[in-house]
Amino acid sequence: MTAPRPGTPRRVARARAAVARAAPGAASRSAASVRRLPSRAARSGGAARPRPVGASVARREAPDKVTGRARYVDDLRVEGLLHGRTVRSETPRGRIVRVELDPAFDWRGVTVADWKNIPGENVVALIEDDQPLLARDEVRHAEEAILLVAHHDPERAEAARRAVRVTVEPLEPVLTIEASLAARVRLRGEDNVQKQILIERGDLEAAFAGADRVVEGEYRFGHQEHIYIENQGMLAERAADGTLVVRGSLQCPYYVHAALCRVFALPPERVRVIQTVTGGGFGGKEEYPSMIGGHAALLAWKSGRPVRVSYDRLEDIAATTKRHPGLVRVRAGVMADGTFAALDADIVLDGGAYVTLSPVVLSRGAIHAGGPYRWPAARIRARAVATSTPPNGAFRGFGAPQTQFAIECHVDRIAATLGLDPLEVRRRNAYVAGDVTPTGQVLRESVSAREVLERTAAAVRYAEARARIARENAAAAAAERAGRAARRTRRGLGLSLVHHGAGFTGSGEAKLASRAALEIAPDGRPRVLSASTEIGQGTITVFSQLVGEALGVPAEWVEVATPDTALVPNSGPTVASRTLMVVGGLLEGCARDLRAQLEAFAGRPLRDARDVVATARRRVRARGPLRIERRYRTPEGLSWDDAAYRGDAYPVFSYAACAVEVEVDLDTGETRVLGVTSAHDVGRAVHPVLVAGQIEGGLLQGLGWALLEEVRWKDGRVWNAQLTNYIVPTAADAPPMRTLLVENPFSGGPHGAKGVGELPMDAPAPAVIAALAHATGARLDAIPATPERLLAALAREAER
Secondary structure: OEOOOOOOOOHHHHHHHOOOOOOOOOOOOOOOOOOOOOOHHHHOOOOOOOOOOOOOOOOOOHHHHHHOOOOEHHHOOOOOOEEEEEEEOOOOOEEEEEEEEOOOOOOOOOEEEOHHHOOOOOOOOOOOOOOOOOOOOEEOOOOOEEEEEEEOOHHHHHHHHHOEEEEEEEOOOOOOHHHHHHOOOOOOOOOOEEEEEEEEEOOHHHHHHHOOEEEEEEEEEOOOOOOOOOOOEEEEEEOOOOOEEEEEOOOOHHHHHHHHHHHHOOOHHHEEEEEOEOOOOOOOOOOHHHHHHHHHHHHHHHHOOOEEEEOOHHHHHHHOOOOOOEEEEEEEEEOOOOOEEEEEEEEEEEEEOOOOOHHHHHHHHHHOOOOOEOOOEEEEEEEEEEOOOOOOOOOOOOOHHHHHHHHHHHHHHHHHHHOOOHHHHHHHHEOOOOOEOOOOOEOOOOOOHHHHHHHHHHHHOHHHHHHHHHHHHHHHHHHHHOOOOOOOEEEEEEEEEEEEEOOOOOOHHHHHOOEEEEEEOOOOOEEEEOOOOOOOOOHHHHHHHHHHHHHOOOHHHOEEOOOEOOOOOOOOOOOOOOHHHHHHHHHHHHHHHHHHHHHHHHOOOOOOHHHHHHHHHHHHHHHOOOEEEEEOOOOOOOOEEOOOOEEOOOOOEEEEEEEEEEEEEOOOOOEEEEEEEEEEEOOOOOOHHHHHHHHHHHHHHHHHHHHOOOOOEEOOEEOOOOOOOOOOOOHHHOOOEEEEEEOOOOOOOHHHOOOOOOHHHHOHHHHHHHHHHHHHOOOOOEEOOOHHHHHHHHHHHHHO
């Protein structure tokens, strides 16, 4: 992807202007409303009560990051530290015959650990217990960990890794979805299926029989690598009291904690997991830190010394989880006017060699497979299958980008088949309040599919833009025929409409029963206790805002404790667009309760922020520590049947529409993104600039998935495990972006807020494919839309 190099930084200006508020509807804020920072009196603790929610306050952790004071796991200096390295399989599938240490190598000072050194269970605990911490008798994918080494000199540790000889008897691997479905080689059960889901609603056969047209299509998408700025890294040591302490770059401290308890057969109080400053995650640091943390801990356990395991970029790309690749086959019954009648979707995702998080990725993908549209009758079949490739796992969007890519491409195919405008087809079928999803969920509130669609269409002047592009393309073609064109280019404008469920699917939040707490620090300031991690998205800042407003103190007066399993309650994982809506809601409730207790102690209303803190100090001196804790409760009226896959899949959905304009070079196949405009319904923007940043980052990540990012494989191994040939868009590639924030509050979220972290990832890819089709007439059914794929599609189109 190429695009104009950004000139003057635009983010702050965009976030202030763009954050053009949703106008229509009583539930939305007036578009003319202006965001203002708290008054000086509020910020200084004067008489005015601080109102930080809705203001783009200073980011709490930013000074440490921009000045270099922040300490990432590789910055930690620990006396006696050893550096760990991992010996991996080079074979995608086989039996381990022997593991030998080269006798010519000097092994003095080297700690060596394999599966026999594990005190507890040789398993990486997650959904299923199928993945070992270290391979024992067989390897199921290339790069599978077999043995660990450590030394105080990192170069010596690397030399020791290279001095290990592993002999593997190869077995026939299964490297594609098609080979897995054929099940000639069985990796799991009789059919290689890791998980399957069926969602049904209405009389499908009757709906198809009554449809005017039936439109079919198949859509494919590849792996995507996370490319967080900071690679995977964990540091482990045994404390003087025997407690196993693990620190590192991670999203979910209690996931790692649970995994380590199993590996080392230790009670929870003997295992402590602490998050260090984390340089990005995108889902890649959800489950994988349990693996690398287990490796560092095993070496520390055996050596009796602290051990750090940090991957370089090559190892990180080659060995860690990625976005699930797969295919979706869609068969849709539609009426001549574009009204949808029936949907039959078949989804297959490649789960890789072990289950990891594939069942829940598949679940979210299946639930979102119909898009934000009414389907009177629907059948959605979804399967995750095993292959002999490294396991796939969590990635921003968690299955929804894959299936919504398919359905959005199919909506454009329907429009083309019927000779209708793609915008009009979406208008006719988009969700409104009262509609029913394929799982039977009635959409009761904060339903903004039409609003984000109309806001986006209006912002780009959709009809005028399409007409302008048609004139420009006709003029370009005429110039080519006359021999006046130096380059053969065409432009196109594509549109997409998506939704994304906020929080865990179905009964997931109820099972988690997340907890968060607020306590009074010795100086009287409130301290947030939560396992939700800051990974660049602004958790610390927005938690400070929510607590500050509810308690009546400035956001900067709120302390947020480091996620540490010895100190904070289990708030659940930092995933699934749930941190602000779910955990933030708990903390807001804690803050209200805390203020009520302080006013009861004072016997009067609290006057201002200074009065809050002074009263808190007096309360702690008089009666001891004060801590308020809340546990998640499922909102009334929601129900979910796990067995039938029916009911309220999410408390609420967020919605987004995206318009992308592209320019295509017909000779080279190069695509240049000229601009992106999007409207996102986030419920309420607690921090508008952070929200805009999340959206812009997600859009750019989505553009990379659509156009550039392709994991290439050779014999079951990643062939392009480096940033010289796994290409991602950089800041220099970012096209102009216009972000519109729609605020349609959700009653179950703090101040009406909904999830926003994953939503932006869902929209760009189908909009890009639609824009390419508009520009060239060639319709791609697979991403990334590399020049080679686009040129092949143009050649096919020319042959018709």
